[in-house]
Amino acid sequence: MRRLCVYCGSRSGDSDCFQQAAEAMAEAMLRHxxxxxxxxxxxxxxxxxxxxxxxxxxxxxxxxxESLKQDEVAHQGLTCLEVVPSMHHRKARMIELADAMVALPGGLGTLEEMFEALSWAQLRLHSKACGLLNVEGYFDSLVSFLDNAVEQGFISSEHRDLAIVDRDPDRLLTTLLRLS
Known part of the structure; x- marks a missing residue:
C-alpha cells in the first residue's frame, strides 16, 4: 500500500485523545x-x-x-490539493487515489464517506480494505449496530467483516497493509 485515505472530522471533538489519535495514525503511516x-x-x-x-x-x-475551497478551509501546505466540482467527485476521487480507507472519529460526513466506501466494497466496485480506528470506544455503538444488522439478517457476516475495527493505529494499519 502506498496511500491511505483517512476520513475524519472537520472538528477536533471535546477530548484531546482524538487529536492524539489522528497524530498517532499519521506517525504509523510515516513509519510504513x-x-x-x-x-x-x-x-x-x-x-x-x-x-x-x-x-x-x-x-x-x-x-x-470547489464550494469548500471558497469557504477558506482548504489546507495551503499540502503536497497536492485537487479541487473537484462536488462532494460526489471528491468521494470517488479519494477512493480512486487510495489503496485502503480508514475512518477516525468524525461526524455525519465521516460516517457517510466510510459507509459509501464499505457499500462500494460490498458491491465489488473496489476491493480495498476499510477500517475504523476506534478511539476510546468512539465507534462501539456503530460496531454494535453492524453486529445487530447481521443478527437481524440485513447484512451478511462477509459484508460486516469488510469493516475492520481496531483501537490501535499501528495494528489497524498493519492489518490494512496485509489486506491490500
Missing part, C-alpha cells in the same frame, strides 16, 4: 511509508492528521470540492 489521501481541509482532525504527516516528511494529497 504510506501517504495520506484526505478531504483537504486545514481544520479539525483533518488538519491534525495532514499536519502530522507533512511534519514527518510524508506525502499528503487533499481532495476538496
Amino acid at each position: 511509508d504510506v501517504g495520506l489521501i484526505y478531504g483537504g481541509a486545514q481544520i479539525g482532525l483533518m488538519g491534525a492528521v495532514a499536519d502530522a504527516v507533512l511534519a514527518g516528511g510524508g506525502e499528503v494529497i487533499g481532495v476538496i470540492p
